[in-house]
Amino acid sequence: MNTFRKFYFPGLISCCLLLYSSCATVKRQDVLKIEDRVTEVLRSTVMAQADWAMSQMPVTVTAASSARTAGGKHDFYSEGDYWWPDPADPNAPYVQRDGMTNPDNFVAHRMAMIRFSRIVGALASAYKISGEPKYVAQAMLHVKAWFMDKETRMNPDLQYAQAIKGRFTGRGIGIIDTIQLMEVAQGILLMEKAMSTEVVASAKQWFRRYLDWLMTHPYGKAEMEALNNHGTCFVMQVASFAKLTGDESLLSFCRERYKTVLLPGQMASDGSFPKELSRTKPYGYSIFNLDAMATICQLLSTEQDNLWTFESPEGRSIAKGIQYLSPYVADKHKWTLKPDVMYWADWPVAQPFLLFGAKAYQNSGWFDIWRKLDHDPKVEEVIRNLPVRNPLIWL
Structure with a gap:
């Protein structure tokens, strides 16, 4: 047994390290490929x-x-x-x-x-x-x-x-x-x-x-304190501005707020946002809130604290939100709830949650949905509710 450990374990470890290194290289290349495609x-x-x-x-x-x-x-x-x-x-x-x-x-x-x-x-x-x-x-x-x-x-x-x-x-x-x-x-x-x-x-x-x-x-x-898109957008803004100013205390605050309040306080078990679905524009508000949450993940995720992989004790995660909404963005005809009272025909456009999610999870399907949508909307209501209109500067 000692001989086996002496001669075979080091080789096994070397092989595993080589495999990990190869996988890491592939992952880095895939990320680069996505950014080049954008x-x-x-x-x-x-x-x-x-x-x-x-x-x-x-x-x-x-x-x-x-x-x-x-x-x-x-x-x-x-x-x-x-x-x-x-x-x-x-x-x-x-x-x-x-x-x-x-x-x-x-x-x-x-x-x-x-x-x-x-x-x-x-x-x-x-x-x-x-x-x-x-x-x-x-x-x-x-x-x-x-x-x-x-x-x-x-x-x-x-x-x-x-x-x-x-x-x-x-x-x-x-x-x-x-x-x-x-x-x-x-x-x-x-x-x-x-x-x-x-x-x-x-x-x-x-x-x-x-x-x-x-x-x-x-x-x-x-x-x-708002438990809807307003609370989400508050955290998103603070994170964005704190990143520019280098305020690490506020950045940490935003990460904790996302994990302990925004995600568990707004998302249902199926990945939907009930408070947005109860509005007169359930489709547009659901998209808007998910865009904001995904932008928070894009802004704040680090190797030590990756919000893309975070899951609340109740099983809520940003991935679950994207999985819930992306089919309705790919094909709006699948939406079974009431249509929005205004601007129903103007959504969706190239929603940032699709692109950020595609990059984070290496999901080519979400990228393809994003790629085919409108990247230069002209409707004022859409423009003002699209927090990321220039995704290149966020990647």
Whole structure:
């Protein structure tokens, strides 16, 4: 027996190590292949969007205003989407019509922020593909306007977001509007070494101040506790901005929040999100929430704490969520629940949960679904509820 151990165990161990090494090499090659395939799929779209972005001048919150805001020139302001004038009394406080967007509400600041996000995301994507410094220079022009210039910058808080005429000057749920700043933060992170140190430092300081407001203001605390897509998007934003600023304490907080609150508190045993399914837009909200959770996993996973492989004690996991929803994204006709009251025909598009999941689990089926979907949506409702529009900068 001792002779067997002496001569055969070392050989067996060597063979196992060689096999493991080969498997690891294959895995690394597969990951590289997926990223190359993403570039191949998106190259023409990215470069076209970057051409557009190169011609755009900055437009910030100071370019438009509303007489109904309680804030000032530099304060972000928006109004709740589903709130309408009372048919019985036009001077009365607005009334809710869930899922029905009022086109007359003030959303100019939100649209400006979406535009900012699209510009920086497109420029960062083009820079990743080409390495050309012109894209960085153009991005800095917009970053300076939003975060540095005394005349045009935005205050780092959201006290007046999703206001309701006659009811609230702002609400915690308005914090969801700044998911549009995530690709700005990610773009800066990607281009950081090519940017001016002053611009990077100023942008990081703005996001530090915003994070402090998010974590201490009653609006932020209320949004954090929401057990639906609002709570998910709160964690997703904090993770994104904390990654840019290098705040390891907040990153750890977000990982624990995902594992102990978001996943077990929102997901059913079949991988669905019951609170999203109960809304008037169950399909779109389910997609939106899963996109946000997958983005959290993409942002926060490390070798030591991999959220892609995490499973709650109740058996909830991000993989189960993707397995539940992906068949309905591949073929919407399979959806057996009620259709969304608005924008039913405009979903799905190239949802990030499919791409991030395909990369994490080496699932070519999910990648193929993602590849065939629309990578350049034009509908405003879809664009604002798509937290990742430039996936190249996240890989």
